[in-house]
Amino acid sequence: MNHLVNDRPFSQIPNLRQGVAKGLRKSMQSGDLAANLSFARVTAMHILSEDFLRLELQGDDLARFAEGALHFRLLRQRHADRPAVWPRRGEGGKPLWPDNDAQLVHRVYTGRQVDADRNRITVDIYRHAGGPTSDWALSNPVGERIGLIGPVGGGIPPGGWMLLAGDETAQPAILRMLETLPPETEGEALILAGAPGREGEVVNRTGIRLRWLYRDRGDDLSAAVRAVALPERDDSYLWFAASKSEARDIREYFRTSLGEDRSRCRASGYWG
């Protein structure tokens, strides 16, 4: 389960006596669904490239995913022929996850585009080897009912000058920011992709310069981040997301080597 979201199965809540846990479990089984849980149907699947596919989701109450945090937890039932299990409403409104994780699969994704008026969300999924969620998405699950918990994680950071850098998993967030940040925003964006192909789709409404890096050319994301000449400005923000180990490395670079304050930088581990 990702560190960005504070949600645990109730069996893992410390100091919860066995009897209390049992009672809680019983009441939760019949209780309300988690407050920030919405449902949607997969209405379309598009292959975008060798590396990416897109799912279109249609729900009834997805407007809140257009505001604040950019991400959500995508929940799906592992076995369509078994009764569905969903998180219930826990203490303080937090989701209480069912113990039966074998049935419910959940991973964090970014709302690539959110149409609040039509209750539609588009999610771009990186096709990585051995990924149950990316394999599921590739199986063309049109018509399937899924859950969305959120919004979760970080939102669009403030900044007049921004460094936005990341790998495939960060690509949807970076592209959404390039579409939605104020047009006067300046900076550098670095996106690591497998190979050239999707550059023409980018809608960049900002003054941020976008540069693509390619794995098949041997480009190194961390080295490229360190090579960016940062301006002396009070309104800059440094944003990075990729594997956990790369994020650790870049967080150290931002905070220790550059001496950036936490309020002006963020390096997140999205996988690994």
Ligand SMILES: Cc1cc2nc3c(=O)[nH]c(=O)nc-3n(C[C@H](O)[C@H](O)[C@H](O)COP(=O)(O)OP(=O)(O)OC[C@H]3O[C@@H](n4cnc5c(N)ncnc54)[C@H](O)[C@@H]3O)c2cc1C
């Ligand atoms: C805030 C946030 C936003 C995210 N947004 C997106 C998004 O919009 N699109 C997107 O595609 N992903 C996104 N991710 C990443 C995604 O949640 C993970 O890649 C997730 O692990 C995929 O789940 P899975 O079921 O396919 O594989 P898992 O069961 O989680 O992992 C199976 C194996 O694949 C490995 N693996 C996972 N991701 C990758 C990868 N990218 N490259 C290589 N190996 C990998 C794991 O380490 C593991 O060994 C986001 C993550 C976070 C935290």
